[in-house]
Amino acid sequence: MSTMLSQSVATLTASSYLHRPKRGLPRIVQRVPTRGVKSTLRRVVCSADYELLYFDARGAAETSRILFAVSGVQYEDSRYKFSFVEGKPKVEDRHAEDKAAGRFEANLDRLPVLKVNGSAIGQSKAIERYLAQEFGLAGSNSIQAAQIDAYCEHVRDISTAYGKERGSPFAPMSDETKEKIEKWFAETLPGWFERLEKATGPDGFAVGEKLSLADVCLHQLVTAGTMGSDERSLASLCEYPKLDAVVKQVH
Numbered sequence: 001m002s003t004m005l006s007q008s009v010a011t012l013t014a015s016s017y018l019h020r021p022k023r024g025l026p027r028i029v030q031r032v033p034t035r036g037v038k039s040t041l042r043r044v045v046c047s048a049d050y051e052l053l054y055f056d057a058r059g060a061a062e063t064s065r066i067l068f069a070v071s072g073v074q075y076e077d078s079r080y081k082f083s084f085v086e087g088k089p090k091v092e093d094r095h096a097e098d099k100a101a102g103r104f105e106a107n108l109d110r111l112p113v114l115k116v117n118g119s120a121i122g123q124s125k126a127i128e129r130y131l132a133q134e135f136g137l138a139g140s141n142s143i144q145a146a147q148i149d150a151y152c153e154h155v156r157d158i159s160t161a162y163g164k165e166r167g168s169p170f171a172p173m174s175d176e177t178k179e180k181i182e183k184w185f186a187e188t189l190p191g192w193f194e195r196l197e198k199a200t201g202p203d204g205f206a207v208g209e210k211l212s213l214a215d216v217c218l219h220q221l222v223t224a225g226t227m228g229s230d231e232r233s234l235a236s237l238c239e240y241p242k243l244d245a246v247v248k249q250v251h
């Protein structure tokens with residue numbers, strides 16, 4: 001799974017995406033040659049020293065990584081490698097050492113953790129909202145900010161509903177689970193998308209007239225995680241032109 005996740009990271013995002021600057025270097029604002037988002041890229045003037053700690057997988061850190069990529073802000077992308085032993089993920093020893101040293105306390109000893117100039121932020125969604133705010137991806141006013149927040153929660157509801165059908169992403173699919181997933185793509189997901197389409201803006205963005213965290217969240221739903229790794233996720237968008245346009249903006 002780790003390989004698959006890392007590969008898709010490389011194909012989905014900017015070429016500088018995997019660039020890992022050394023800590024302490026001045027932050028360099030750069031244009032990121034991401035397809036489709038060039039017109040919405042802003043020059044982000046940013047003096048913060050960012051380090052994002054997570055596993056070498058997309059998981060709960062990927063939306064934050066995309067936020068860095070589309071904003072052209074450099075950060076240290078610290079990843080703990082893992083392999084599968086008897087079907088279960090085994091993380092490199094450095095993870096346990098760093099945990100014991102208290103590096104993950106901001107997320108109750110879990111990951112991701114974002115370090116900003118020495119301060120630590122836990123909880124992936126709090127990190128995403130913070131970065132969106134910092135990078136101008138949280139709307140133009142407080143109403144839009146709330147609408148973006150709501151859109152991200154819609155996406156999270158869909159992801160959670162899928163997770164209930166799928167069960168552990170590490171477990172092999174039983175015949176019963178396969179049946180549930182067939183039904184998910186044939187009936188349940190279209191039901192969600194029909195409603196989400198109506199809640200999506202007409203200009204190629206989920207909310208308002210420019211790229212926001214909401215667009216990145218929708219993109220992640222259909223391209224990352226266990227649902228996104230199923231090709232039916234992206235394929236299902238063809239019936240929903242507004243959702244399709246949003247995902248293409250980020251792609």
Ligand SMILES: N[C@@H](CCC(=O)N[C@@H](CS)C(=O)NCC(=O)O)C(=O)O
Nearest residue numbers: 059060107110111112122123124125
């Ligand atoms: N709600 C938290 C969940 C954090 C969480 O469960 N992280 C998992 C990885 S996705 C983790 O670090 N698991 C390893 C552990 O608990 O030791 C978030 O979104 O940040």
